[in-house]
Amino acid sequence: MISKVLTDSELVRDYISGDEVALEKLIHRHKQKIYAFIYSKVFDRDVTEDVFQDTFVKVIKTLKKGNYNEEGKFLPWVIRISHNLVIDHFRRNQRMPIFKVKDDFDILSVLTDGSRHAESQMIKDQIEVDLGKLILQLPDDQREVLEMRLYRDLSFKEISEVTDVSINTALGRMRYALINLRKLIKKNNVILTD
Amino acid sequence: MTKNYTPEKVVSQNLLQPKQETIDFILAYSKALRIFNCEVVSFELVLN
Numbered sequence: 001m002i003s004k005v006l007t008d009s010e011l012v013r014d015y016i017s018g019d020e021v022a023l024e025k026l027i028h029r030h031k032q033k034i035y036a037f038i039y040s041k042v043f044d045r046d047v048t049e050d051v052f053q054d055t056f057v058k059v060i061k062t063l064k065k066g067n068y069n070e071e072g073k074f075l076p077w078v079i080r081i082s083h084n085l086v087i088d089h090f091r092r093n094q095r096m097p098i099f100k101v102k103d104d105f106d107i108l109s110v111l112t113d114g115s116r117h118a119e120s121q122m123i124k125d126q127i128e129v130d131l132g133k134l135i136l137q138l139p140d141d142q143r144e145v146l147e148m149r150l151y152r153d154l155s156f157k158e159i160s161e162v163t164d165v166s167i168n169t170a171l172g173r174m175r176y177a178l179i180n181l182r183k184l185i186k187k188n189n190v191i192l193t194d
Numbered sequence: 195m196t197k198n199y200t201p202e203k204v205v206s207q208n209l210l211q212p213k214q215e216t217i218d219f220i221l222a223y224s225k226a227l228r229i230f231n232c233e234v235v236s237f238e239l240v241l242n
Binding site for chain 1: 216219220221225228229231
């Protein structure tokens with residue numbers, strides 16, 4: 001006896017009528033195309049399995065609710081559902097990116113918290129206080145240039161205009177300021193690193 | 195003429211199939227799901 005191959009529409013109709021085997025046939029007929037379509041978008045086997053499963057959960061619900069209409073073909077309709085679910089997947093991941101841990105790579109080794117912890121902050125504050133005291137010991141003209149450059153972020157051209165000296169003089173004063181600062185650091189045995 | 199090479203496909207077409215357990219789950223879900231339409235509201239019931 002030759003068994004007739006049922007069309008998708010007939011299988012859908014049978015499934016809606018309560019024939020669960022019809023769904024099995026539909027899945028086996030189209031599983032590879034649907035799976036390959038999803039995989040071509042997400043490139044991840046686990047995600048593909050999830051989207052494939054969710055696609056058919058949606059298909060089942062729609063068919064059982066009687067909301068399916070025969071305007072389109074079954075396969076393009078299922079592909080459209082999976083396409084929408086793939087979009088949902090990417091939207092969800094955009095909001096909440098997932099980083100998968102690989103065997104030889106620990107994400108925590110490269111992720112750092114930019115903020116300083118309490119001890120580090122205290123050391124930084126202390127360094128700034130010490131540096132401020134050392135700067136106060138510099139000759140006035142050198143201290144003036146150094147403060148304008150470091151703390152007020154003025155260019156040497158601006159410093160030369162404010163102090164009414166040439167740029168070269170301002171540069172020279174800055175150079176001597178740094179040399180003298182290093183001497184003071186050495187003399188006072190101050191550690192300026194954290 | 196420059197020969198263009200395409201990268202070797204990591205996944206064979208034959209392997210692009212869902213796992214049997216995924217299909218089993220879908221079929222079991224289908225058997226367990228009952229939907230009752232009550233006017234504008236529809237109730238979904240999943241039987242174990």
